[in-house]
Structure formats: structure tokens, C-alpha cells
Amino acid sequence: MTASRPTKKAQLIAPDAYPQMMSRADGARALLSLRSDKTLARAQGAMEAAAAPMKLAILGYVADMEANCQDMDLVFDHVHEIRGFAETAGMASTGHIAEILCRYMEDMRRIAKPLDAHIVALHVAAIARAARAEDGDAAMGEVVAAELGALVARRLLEAQKG
Amino acid sequence: MSVTGFESLRALIVEDNAHMRSLLRALLNSAGVKEISEAGHGGTALQAMRERKADLVLCDLAMKPMDGLEFTRQVRNSDTSPNPFVPIIMITGHTEKHRVEAARDAGVTEILAKPITATHLFARIAEIVERPRAFVRSDNYFGPDRRRHVDENYAGPWRRQDDTDDTEVREVR
Secondary structure (H helix, E strand, C coil), rough: CCCCCCCCCCCEEHHHHHHCCCCCHHHHHHHHHHHCHHHHHHHHHHHHHHHHHHHHHHHHHHHHHHHCCHHHHHHHHHHHHHHHCCCCCHHHHHHHHHHHHHHHHHHHHHHHCCCCHHHHHHHHHHHHHHCCCCCHHHHHHHHHHHHHHHHHHHHHHHHCCC | CCCCCCCCCEEEECCCHHHHHHHHHHHHHHHHCCEEECCCCCHHHHHHHCCCCEEEEEEECCCCCCCCCHHHHHHHHCCCCCCCCCCCEEECCCHHHHHHHHHHHHHHEEEEEECHHHHHHHHHHHHHHHCCEEEEEEEEEECCCCCCCCCCCCCCCCCCCCCCCCCCCCCCC
């Protein structure tokens, strides 16, 4: 079946009028599978197995950012990736600081203001420290994330006013 | 005989990060999905869909050169789209309102926020299976019905504010 051509009248195409992802019988089995403890246990195992390589990847991004801190495009790309899977890698604090830097860089771009290299460098250093910290330092990472968040909020406000 | 219901499902993962691709593949595998293909951005994903049918797409938002929004628009609206109705789960770390609205208006079926969890991914897939959405075709949109809940007792005008004045609904079955 192909989608019908554009028309001035909006069409509402009911679910039974277009091909579904799977048959009703398979759908019923799929729902049971998705909600079974066995499936969730397997999935949890997959998440745990993914954590170690993800952590290594994040440490690689961190080293790259530290070496190329002036390259804002590189920092943005890496920090975006770190934000995406730091928590899955068991590095929640690192992810939170990356999230703050991401938002700062996105918001400054959106209002067409130049990035403050010192702010970026400060975040990169904090991300590096959090990423390399042992689990016991997670609380400190959260404190740093909160302080950086407040700093960025102030800077964004100033940039918007200016 | 199908055991998990997913044996014959063909999934496509569109994600520029190899680690995320690997994780998504493992999660789909754990639910019983066996036929999984991968693409690194929207452009290669479109090509992959033309070569091999996809029943379900998991797609990252931020990719280069073609991001997830443009990919979704192409899937929904291109004359050469292999399956304009395919369910697309958009995976994104960008959960700001304007980003979510942009994804919705591009025609995504579900949005999954990063960091992803198995529970959340499976819930999105279950939603597609359990409550498939009607599709809407109008002059400026083709995709899943953006109204999640239909109020049977709603007495006001049915049109969205940004719909054109001459838009009317007719149901196709």
C-alpha cells in the first residue's frame, strides 16, 4: 500500500488501513515478551555489558577534549555523546556536567553569542575529573555540576541581556 | 511458530555512535528481535530501507550529514519512500520542548529520551504494538496523529491552530 497523495482535505487513516509493524498474533506475543522478567533480565545484562566499553569511550572523548579544548565543534560533538550515554556507563555526574555544557553551548548558539572559552574549559576540566574519579567521588561531582549549572545560568542571563 | 512475536520483525537502527548502536542492538536482541540492520546517519538509513524493508526504526536525532528529523521527513513524505507508515522511535538527549515539538512535527511515532533504559525502550515498542496510531495526511503534515488522546466529549473546534482554514477531516478505512 502507498500513502495517498496530498489533498486539501486532511485524511485520517485508521490503523487497520495501513500495514502494521506486525500481525495481531505476533503483537500479543511481543507484548508478553517485552513485559517478561526473563526479557528484562536479559536486557539488564546487555546494559551492564555495555557499560565498560562506553566508559572507555568516554575517557577517550575526555582526553580528546582536553587536548583540543579550543576546538568548539569538537568539544560540542564529544560532550553531546558523553551526555547521551554517560549514565548508561555508570558515570552519572560526568553526564550531568556534560548536560550543562551542552545546554550552554546550544543556548549561546541559539542567541548568536560567542562562547566563553573559560567557561568551556572549566566544564571540560570538571568532566575530566568526574570521569576519572572513583565511585566515592560521585557526590563531589554532583556538587560541581550544581555549581557549574548556576554559573552557566548566570552567564546565559548576562548574554541574553547584553 | 513464533515465540516472542519478534522473530520476523526487521528493525533498523540509525545512530552515529557505534556504542549506542551496539547497545540498541543488544536490547532488541534481548527482546527476541533477530533481523537488525544499522546505519550511521539518515542518508545511509534511507538507502538501507530501500535495499531491505524495515518494520521498525530506532533513530538518533543529532547526526551528520542527515539528522533524524530530516530522515523522518524523507521517510514520511518522499515519493520514493519505501514505507511512509513505518514506526519511528526517535532517541534523543535533547528533551527541550521545541525539540520534542520538532520531532513530533517531522512525523516521529515515539520519542525516547537519553539516557536510555531497557524498560523505557520496551515501553515505547509496546505502545506501538498495543495502541497503533492513526495517520494524518494534510497539506502540511503526513505522519502519526499528533493528538495522543481523543476526547469523545470535546465540543470545540477540532482543527489545530496552525491548520489551514480549508482543512477538513475525512476518515479512510
